[in-house]
Amino acid sequence: MVLETWYPERPPTWTDVLVGVLALLWIPMNLASLRTIHWSWLFVGVVIGSVSLGPIANSRAGKRVGRRFRAIGVGGRIALILSFFVVVWIVSNRVDVPSEVVTSAVTGFMTSMVLYLLVYVLQWGDIGRRTG
Numbered sequence: 001m002v003l004e005t006w007y008p009e010r011p012p013t014w015t016d017v018l019v020g021v022l023a024l025l026w027i028p029m030n031l032a033s034l035r036t037i038h039w040s041w042l043f044v045g046v047v048i049g050s051v052s053l054g055p056i057a058n059s060r061a062g063k064r065v066g067r068r069f070r071a072i073g074v075g076g077r078i079a080l081i082l083s084f085f086v087v088v089w090i091v092s093n094r095v096d097v098p099s100e101v102v103t104s105a106v107t108g109f110m111t112s113m114v115l116y117l118l119v120y121v122l123q124w125g126d127i128g129r130r131t132g
Helices: 002-006 014-031 039-056 060-071 073-094 099-124
Strands: none
Touching: 002 039, 014 099, 039 099, 060 073
């Protein structure tokens, strides 16, 4: 079955569920501030999220990146994530992209993340504890 190759070989953790809940809360909070939803960009976000969370993340290269990301430790992950946000902030101040387009695309990505985690939990039928 295709879904089996899209998901990790472990049950979802409570951390996974927390990420899904935060994404689910983010969606209405940010969509409410939009004057216009760009449906095409929302769809682009859903497609990018679905592909990156499923087949790409569980490919050989995706698993290698995941191992390296975990190997740098919590401090390294925090530094890397903060660096990403700084780069996004700098680029967003230099490139004039309408905020409605960005919010629509990110909402699509968040929607795909919520759906991915929902199917993940339903597939396992259980939420496990983090091991290792």
